[in-house]
Amino acid sequence: MRILVENLKFKTVIGILDFEREKEQEICVNAKFEADEFIDYAEICKDICGIFKKRKFRLVEDALNFFDDYYRVKFKNLKYFYMKILKTEILPNAKVGAEIEKKY
Numbered sequence: 001m002r003i004l005v006e007n008l009k010f011k012t013v014i015g016i017l018d019f020e021r022e023k024e025q026e027i028c029v030n031a032k033f034e035a036d037e038f039i040d041y042a043e044i045c046k047d048i049c050g051i052f053k054k055r056k057f058r059l060v061e062d063a064l065n066f067f068d069d070y071y072r073v074k075f076k077n078l079k080y081f082y083m084k085i086l087k088t089e090i091l092p093n094a095k096v097g098a099e100i101e102k103k104y
Helices: 017-022 041-055 058-076
Strands: 001-014 025-035 079-092 094-103
Touching: 001 041, 025 041, 025 094, 041 058, 058 079, 058 094
Parallel strands: none
Antiparallel strands: 001 025, 025 079, 079 094
C-alpha cells in the first residue's frame, strides 16, 4: 500500500539567489511512500515542514536527495519513494521544481 501526501504547502527559505535567502517563499510538496511498516502521514508532513524550516536548502535537488536518504534510514523497509517539490511563486506564470523517484 502507498501513503500519499499531496499539495503540502508552506513557506520556507529555499534558493540560491540573494532575495530567495532573505524572504520565505511558498513551496508545494507531493510525496509517495511504500513500505512493509506503518507510515504515519501526519508525522511525514511534520517532518517535511520542520526539516525545510531548519535546513534552508539552497537547491530543490539538494532537498530531494536529503529526503531520499532521510526516509531510507527512517523506514528500514521502504520499497518506494517519490517526492516532487514545486516553487509556486518564483515565476509569475508557472510553478517550477524537480522530482525524485526511487524503488529499493
